[in-house]
Amino acid sequence: MLTCGCGRWMHTEGIEERAGEGGAPQWFIRSECRGCGLKVGVDVPEGQTYGLVDRLLWTDEALHRLDRMPPYVAVLVRDEVEQDIRRQGQRVVTCETLLRPRTGERLDWDPEAERRLERVPAPVRAMARIELERTAADRGLSRITVSLMEEIKAKYFGMAASK
Ligand SMILES: [Zn+2]
Known part of the structure; x- marks a missing residue:
């Protein structure tokens, strides 16, 4: 799980399917803090969410x-x-x-x-x-x-x- 600087859990907002270096499939995971509104995005190798996806989501x-x-x-x-x-x-x-x-x-x-x-x-x-x-x-x-x-x-x- 991702924690915002303000101390709240960040909420997964969406996932984009992208091609990374060499065409390897990646996911760009968008998260948002619903407390302070901070938004972040993280590129990960496809299928590896590192706990960044907090529920069932469609890309x-x-x-x-x-x-x-x-x-x-x-x-x-x-x-x-x-x-x-x-x-x-x-x-x-x-x-x-x-x-x-x-x-x-x-x-x-x-x-x-x-x-x-x-x-x-x-x-x-x-x-x-x-x-x-x-x-x-x-x-x-x-x-x-x-x-x-x-x-x-x-x-x-x-x-x-x-x-
Ligand atoms: Zn926050």
Whole structure:
């Protein structure tokens, strides 16, 4: 924890994902004293918070992606991602957290499933991909199929898919 010169705990305000020297990923952690208003920022290697993050936080970049999702998708994604992060004993949600299925394994896509995904409207496509890969990972599947796609579409994207 960071303590301000005035004696109060400093509050974590936000985290930016940055590239440091040699392109190594870094986090810029912003903290603020709510007593006297002092603000500080610290660069740390990605994943090493040195106790500077006082609660579960999304990086600015991850928040930006969440903000661009359709609201009904964002709610589902936020809950699921935060549960994952807590389960892993972590506190920071990054873009990568958001875009990776939780196993971190690469999944194969059936060509037909891939073609169908291309026809999904762009604002929903990225989220459709995430939900499909997460669901497949949850079930221990290594392949995204058209039937899984139909199921997900009905569950999460019914509003977007119905005409
Ligand atoms: Zn202070």
